[in-house]
Amino acid sequence: MKLKIKVKHLFSLVIALCALFICLQLIVLPRLEVAMAKKHFEQGAAGGKNELLHAIDTSSGDDKWALIRQYMIENGSESISTRFNVIVGDGTTYTSEVTSSPDAPSWTGEEKVKYLEAYAASGPIDGYLVRAAKQLALEYQILSRPEDAARALEQTEHRLTSNYNSQKRELMLARAKIYADAGQFETAERLLTELSEEPNWQNTYLKDSIAKLKTRIMEQRDNSAAASSVSGTIKRSDGQPMAGIGVFLRSSKDTYHSLVDSEPYQTLTDSAGSFSFKGVAPGSYVIYIGLTFGQIDGWTRPVKYNEEWIDLRGGENLTRNITLQRLIQLRSPVDQQVITGKTVHFEWEPVEGAAYYALNGTFPIENGTIGFQIKDHIESNAIELPLDTLYSVESGYSYKKFGDKDIPDPSNLLGFADPSSRFSWSVEAYDADGRLLTRSNGYRLNEQTMGRLPFFYLKERTLTEADQLLLAGRMDEALLEYQADYERDEQDSHSLRMIVKLLEVKAADDKRPLDAASVPYLEKLASIDETGNTLFSLVNYYGSIGNWPEVDRYYGMLKEARQGRVESYSQAQYGILLLKQGRVQEGEAELRQAQENDPSNRFIGSYIASVIYSAGNLDRAEELARQYPERSYYGEDNPDWSELVHGLIEESQGSSEDSYFTKLREALRVCFGGDQKRLEDWTADSEYPAMKAFIKALSKVD
Amino acid sequence: MRPEEEQQFIRDRLDEELGDLRFLRSAEVLDRTHPRSLPAKLRALWNYEFELPLLPIGASFAVLLAILFVAQLQENTDNRQRAAVMPRAERQLVEAGGNTYWKDEYEKAVRGVEAQDQS
Numbered sequence: 001m002k003l004k005i006k007v008k009h010l011f012s013l014v015i016a017l018c019a020l021f022i023c024l025q026l027i028v029l030p031r032l033e034v035a036m037a038k039k040h041f042e043q044g045a046a047g048g049k050n051e052l053l054h055a056i057d058t059s060s061g062d063d064k065w066a067l068i069r070q071y072m073i074e075n076g077s078e079s080i081s082t083r084f085n086v087i088v089g090d091g092t093t094y095t096s097e098v099t100s101s102p103d104a105p106s107w108t109g110e111e112k113v114k115y116l117e118a119y120a121a122s123g124p125i126d127g128y129l130v131r132a133a134k135q136l137a138l139e140y141q142i143l144s145r146p147e148d149a150a151r152a153l154e155q156t157e158h159r160l161t162s163n164y165n166s167q168k169r170e171l172m173l174a175r176a177k178i179y180a181d182a183g184q185f186e187t188a189e190r191l192l193t194e195l196s197e198e199p200n201w202q203n204t205y206l207k208d209s210i211a212k213l214k215t216r217i218m219e220q221r222d223n224s225a226a227a228s229s230v231s232g233t234i235k236r237s238d239g240q241p242m243a244g245i246g247v248f249l250r251s252s253k254d255t256y257h258s259l260v261d262s263e264p265y266q267t268l269t270d271s272a273g274s275f276s277f278k279g280v281a282p283g284s285y286v287i288y289i290g291l292t293f294g295q296i297d298g299w300t301r302p303v304k305y306n307e308e309w310i311d312l313r314g315g316e317n318l319t320r321n322i323t324l325q326r327l328i329q330l331r332s333p334v335d336q337q338v339i340t341g342k343t344v345h346f347e348w349e350p351v352e353g354a355a356y357y358a359l360n361g362t363f364p365i366e367n368g369t370i371g372f373q374i375k376d377h378i379e380s381n382a383i384e385l386p387l388d389t390l391y392s393v394e395s396g397y398s399y400k401k402f403g404d405k406d407i408p409d410p411s412n413l414l415g416f417a418d419p420s421s422r423f424s425w426s427v428e429a430y431d432a433d434g435r436l437l438t439r440s441n442g443y444r445l446n447e448q449t450m451g452r453l454p455f456f457y458l459k460e461r462t463l464t465e466a467d468q469l470l471l472a473g474r475m476d477e478a479l480l481e482y483q484a485d486y487e488r489d490e491q492d493s494h495s496l497r498m499i500v501k502l503l504e505v506k507a508a509d510d511k512r513p514l515d516a517a518s519v520p521y522l523e524k525l526a527s528i529d530e531t532g533n534t535l536f537s538l539v540n541y542y543g544s545i546g547n548w549p550e551v552d553r554y555y556g557m558l559k560e561a562r563q564g565r566v567e568s569y570s571q572a573q574y575g576i577l578l579l580k581q582g583r584v585q586e587g588e589a590e591l592r593q594a595q596e597n598d599p600s601n602r603f604i605g606s607y608i609a610s611v612i613y614s615a616g617n618l619d620r621a622e623e624l625a626r627q628y629p630e631r632s633y634y635g636e637d638n639p640d641w642s643e644l645v646h647g648l649i650e651e652s653q654g655s656s657e658d659s660y661f662t663k664l665r666e667a668l669r670v671c672f673g674g675d676q677k678r679l680e681d682w683t684a685d686s687e688y689p690a691m692k693a694f695i696k697a698l699s700k701v702d
Numbered sequence: 703m704r705p706e707e708e709q710q711f712i713r714d715r716l717d718e719e720l721g722d723l724r725f726l727r728s729a730e731v732l733d734r735t736h737p738r739s740l741p742a743k744l745r746a747l748w749n750y751e752f753e754l755p756l757l758p759i760g761a762s763f764a765v766l767l768a769i770l771f772v773a774q775l776q777e778n779t780d781n782r783q784r785a786a787v788m789p790r791a792e793r794q795l796v797e798a799g800g801n802t803y804w805k806d807e808y809e810k811a812v813r814g815v816e817a818q819d820q821s
Contacts, residue, residue, distance in 0.1 A: 001757060371800065
């Protein structure tokens with residue numbers, strides 16, 4: 001087959017093809033390129049970022065502004081606090097919502113500055129312009145260029161038309177904040193005055209912010225001598241400095257809610273991973289850090305709740321370095337292994353420098369898990385645990401709906417004895433000083449960091465009839481059945497354990513202490529249970545009825561079971577029971593030891609009361625109160641013990657010291673005794689307000 | 703008649719019959735059939751008709767298209783593979799056993815160990 005064609009026709013054909021090609025190159029391909037760049041950027045493909053930058057550079061006019069708006073301003077943030085995926089505090093971690101394109105690479109400060117600067121200077125005037133200006137100012141602040149930040153805001157203020165008056169004010173306020181942060185209080189105050197003078201506007205949020213900033217400036221100026229600084233470096237344990245990490249110095253008043261913009265101390269680490277806060281007001285703070293998923297994946301910040309407090313009294317320059325550690329990989333049991341033997345072999349990779357490990361477990365609940373400790377102070381990276389140890393662990397429980405009633409989740413009560421439950425476990429590594437080195441729990445977001453799944457099943461036992469009644473939500477019948485089973489066979493430790501657990505749950509549900517009828521079961525369980533987990537309930541029970549020899553006996557057994565390392569809560573409670581008996585010096589010793597192991601300083605009030613009683617030394621008590629401030633929970637107002645003791649000191653100076661101390665000791669004795677009636681009588685009679693305040697706070701310590 | 707004679711005869715007849723006819727644009731025709739000047743040569747080239755063998759040309763076009771298609775396909779699968787490795791927009795986090803995983807990867811891993819248990 002052949003085609004006849006003239007040269008002139010062939011030539012026209014070639015010309016037409018060329019024209020088409022040129023048209024493609026000039027018009028269609030650039031559009032296609034922009035579309036591809038967008039797609040690649042959103043998918044997080046390699047080079048997607050450069051493609052998009054190229055697309056922005058080569059486009060012009062509205063197209064260019066649209067690209068900057070869509071890919072920089074919309075996903076950008078006007079404050080540091082909203083830039084991160086994960087915020088890690090002292091043992092608390094929370095994840096922010098995943099954005100619509102979580103994989104899009106983030107812009108560096110330099111990249112953003114260039115394009116935002118162009119947008120702020122010539123972009124269309126609308127709400128995005130205001131956001132662009134704020135984001136630009138933030139980037140400049142992060143780059144330690146506050147003048148440029150203020151300039152960018154001011155420039156935009158001038159561009160905004162009168163339709164945007166309220167946005168203008170927002171920018172002005174932001175500018176005042178920048179000056180305040182930079183210590184240029186006069187300029188800041190001038191702006192604030194200008195803002196307040198503007199007539200006819202109703203924006204309570206803005207007014208409120210202005211007032212807050214004014215107060216802050218005043219405080220900072222008045223307390224410039226009291227201001228402290230906190231600085232440090234954030235790196236990984238492999239030595240790599242962590243640049244661009246959010247650092248938030250959060251006041252004790254703020255730690256019970258999630259991070260908000262208005263918290264004053266927020267910054268980012270520089271390229272060497274360093275950060276610093278200057279001009280910090282006196283108070284108690286915790287450092288939170290903000291990371292992206294990529295930065296936290298496979299790593300952990302080894303901190304425990306309440307162990308990271310920074311107490312600033314004024315004029316201090318503190319350094320706090322943070323080192324992220326690799327997560328521990330678990331070896332056995334993993335990947336939903338089914339265990340049917342009499343022991344479980346736990347093993348994990350060893351951690352360099354670890355003196356001991358703590359083994360933790362979880363039970364599944366409807367929307368999560370319940371955590372508890374299985375064993376502490378394990379000196380090697382493996383341990384063979386008898387199932388009895390697992391069956392005896394103490395844990396909390398959640399509630400589950402049966403019909404229209406909420407009852408304690410039977411599966412949680414059965415714990416490791418429920419063969420259908422899927423359990424998980426984790427470890428923490430500690431150094432010789434008891435400081436957490438690293439843990440196995442954390443963010444595992446890719447194949448390398450995911451490791452083995454920490455789940456296993458225990459199917460050594462089968463459910464008894466009593467267990468089945470319990471699982472069916474028939475708790476009372478289950479208890480009777482367990483009691484019958486135990487009567488038939490006194491070796492039936494499972495039934496005994498379940499009886500004790502159900503009796504304790506019932507008592508807790510009725511908000512009453514354990515009754516005398518429960519005690520024989522508890523005592524029998526205590527005699528066979530090597531974990532010692534029942535002993536503290538007995539100490540508590542005998543303490544409540546004032547049977548001191550039994551209190552001492554069971555506490556002694558608990559100490560033995562724990563090899564001398566009793567949990568600080570139990571030890572402090574025992575100390576308080578000793579105070580109740582008038583054995584103040586012994587109580588003081590227990591409370592002192594408990595205090596050393598309790599970062600929350602929950603029992604500091606009882607401890608200093610015992611010090612005041614036995615040594616009569618208020619200055620020492622005040623020093624202790626300042627050293628160990630009682631930490632607050634969920635923003636609750638806890639007593640300020642140093643203020644209370646200071647009150648005592650002042651009050652004692654006004655009266656004859658000897659008689660004041662006699663009266664104080666008497667009051668303490670009444671309070672230690674715990675008799676509400678006597679305490680009320682004393683309060684009604686006493687003529688010393690500071691002493692009354694102290695005793696009132698002390699009576700509430702628990 | 704001998705062939706020469708016959709030829710002569712025909713020639714004479716032709717001369718006689720066409721004696722009154724005159725070719726007015728003979729030069730033009732000659733120029734077209736045997737171009738001598740440059741424009742004439744170019745025009746001849748412009749109108750030159752040649753034959754293209756459809757089969758080889760068609761085959762080479764087909765090969766070219768096939769190569770382009772394969773290249774495109776490869777790029778696409780690359781993208782898809784990358785998309786499979788990279789987190790996707792609809793990804794969700796899940797907390798399990800004290801760890802935080804991407805939900806899809808976690809479910810895949812669980813399915814993986816469950817399949818292993820059954821085999």
